[in-house]
Amino acid sequence: MTQDALINELTAAVERAPQAVELRLHLAELLLQDGQVTEALGHCSAALAQDATNATAVALLQRCSNALTTKADPAPTAAGEGFDWPAAEQQVSHIIEPAFVDSHDRPSALDEADYESVQRSTVRLRDVAGMPEVKKQLELSLLGPISNPEMMKAYKISARGGLLLYGPPGCGKTFLARAISGELGASFLPVGIADVLHRWFGDSERALHEIFETARRNSPCVLFFDEVDALGQRRAALSSQSSLRLVVNTLLAELDSATSSNDGVYVLGATNMPWDVDPALRRPGRFDRMVFVGLPDTDARTEILRSNLRDRPVAGIDLRRLADRTEGLSGADLAHACESATQIALADSLQTGEVRPVGMSDLESALAQIKPSTGPWFDVARNIVEFGNNDGTYDELAKYMRRRKFR
Ligand SMILES: Nc1ncnc2c1ncn2[C@@H]1O[C@H](COP(=O)(O)OP(=O)(O)OP(=O)(O)O)[C@@H](O)[C@H]1O
Ligand SMILES: [Mg+2]
Known part of the structure; x- marks a missing residue:
């Protein structure tokens, strides 16, 4: 759908449901991106009238007023419009361009079917600040092998299998996955597993198959599965076990075929709870390498x-x-x-x-006023490294926690 069509559709939706603050803010965001600042401002004010402390509305309002000031003064001085960075x-300082543009140049059945859309990442590993160990590991276990296939052959090493990024919430897993796709010059297809299960309830197997097909059509492509734990045993116990099993089996079959053939589909996964991930998904050739992404x-x-x-x-x-x-x-x-x-x-x-x-x-x-939100995560992690690390799966996490005196 084009930006204009989306704006029209959202405008109509907001007219039908004037109380829907989130919808309104989504529309305001699009209008602002589209340069329709005054219109965006109107929706911000309307949203704030309903919910005076809405943080998104406040931030958006600020951006609208910035946009208006910049428009009024097309030649900002070097002092920078109230910006006052230390020398x-x-x-x-460098400006990072908006990280993604939807790739409109490639036809995709998923786009038509309103699945996740294929993106192009302009973020590279060098845009990921700090985290030298994580980057080194990614170089060694993924980027290096992919870019040196001959050397892989010589050393009889297989680059098969997917990589699972794990760690506390909000610490850069998704950002890294995007950077990897940028580094490989590959397209990026993000897929929320929980979303696949809910949105295509009863039809998740077909949806998953379609997703892999789209990745193949857009290869080279980084296929990024977020919330891989949503397919895990504990969650399975909560929902209908048998239907979830079918989805897991489909994913296993697709993973096996994607990672054994050379079709340019690189599978990455992310989870905050690797200990909840279905063990079948962690077998060789599947998500068999884990990389810990700690606090920034x-x-x-x-x-x-x-x-x-x-x-x-x-x-x-x-x-x-x-x-x-x-x-x-x-x-x-x-x-x-x-x-x-x-x-x-x-x-x-x-x-x-x-x-x-x-x-x-x-x-x-x-x-x-802010307490680290990852406290509860590290409480669970502490138990895991102490009582659930017999096979050494979490050695890296254990080392990190020792070094950071988390235990
Ligand atoms: N090393 C970094 N350099 C620059 N920005 C970073 C870095 N790490 C994280 N960020 C930024 O921090 C925010 C949170 O990162 P991200 O969304 O990737 O975390 P996540 O681990 O995927 O979180 P969740 O578990 O909630 O999915 C993002 O805006 C991301 O751009
Ligand atoms: Mg994420």
């Missing part, structure tokens, strides 16, 4: 903070100092902190009637 940060390090936190503050009016922000004092927070926590800091500055501006940028004090107040 050292400015040097290393200082470099990663600096970049995450930078990208979350990029579209907001800020002044006097010392990213490095913030990164140094946010050890233990996930990417999602950091995004949340930036969101709250913006709300503090905005509330202040609304109250005084004088617009003021987001400053260090706002971020510090916001951070004081």
Whole structure:
């Protein structure tokens, strides 16, 4: 569907359901992207009238007002419209273009059927800040072998099988998967397993088959399965076991054929709960290599903070100092902190009637309210490495937790 058609459809939907705040905000986002700033602004205000503290609406409002200011002044000065990065940060700062554009040039049955759409990633591994160990591992176990097939043959090593990224929530698994597809120059097909199960309930096997077909048609393609644990035994116990079994079997068959043939489909998976993943999915040739993605390090936190503050009016922000004092927070926590800091500055501006940028004090107040959201995850992980690691599957996690004094 084109952007225009989507906007028309959403406009009609919002007219039918004026109380649907999320729908309205989705429309506002599209309008803003489309340069229809005033229209977007109208929907933001309407959304805020219904839900005054809605964080998405507040952020969007801020972006609309930024867009209007930039439009009014087409030649911003070097001082940068209220942006006030410290000089050292400015040097290393780089603009990351929107990471994805839907590839319209390739026909895809899935697009027509409203399945997930094939994307093109412009993110590369170098855009993933910090995390040197993860990158090294990805080079060794995936990127290197794929780009040196002759060497693989010489060493009689098979690059078969999928890679499973695991770790606490909000710490860069999806981002890494995109970076890998960018690195391989491959298209990117993200698939939420829970989504496949719910949206195509009763027809999930066919949906999965279609998804693999689409990946093959768009090869080289990184086929990225998120929430692989949704197919696990524990979840199976909750839902109807037999129908889930069929889906798992379909996935196994498709994985086996995708990873044994040379059709340019690279399968990646991600999960926060590898211990819940169906063991059959972890056998050789399937998701047989696991890479642990831990909390963002200082470099990663600096970049995450930078990208979350990029579209907001800020002044006097010392990213490095913030990164140094946010050890233990996930990417999602950091995004949340930036969101709250913006709300503090905005509330202040609304109250005084004088617009003021987001400053260090706002971020510090916001951070004081935030607890690491990954605490419960590490509590479970602690038990797993202690009592559920007989076969060494979680050695890497155990090492990480020892080093970071998580136990
Ligand atoms: N090393 C990094 N450099 C730059 N940005 C990062 C880095 N790691 C994470 N991010 C950013 O942090 C946010 C959270 O990352 P992402 O969504 O990839 O996490 P996830 O592990 O997939 O989370 P979930 O478990 O909730 O699916 C994203 O906006 C991502 O771009
Ligand atoms: Mg993710």
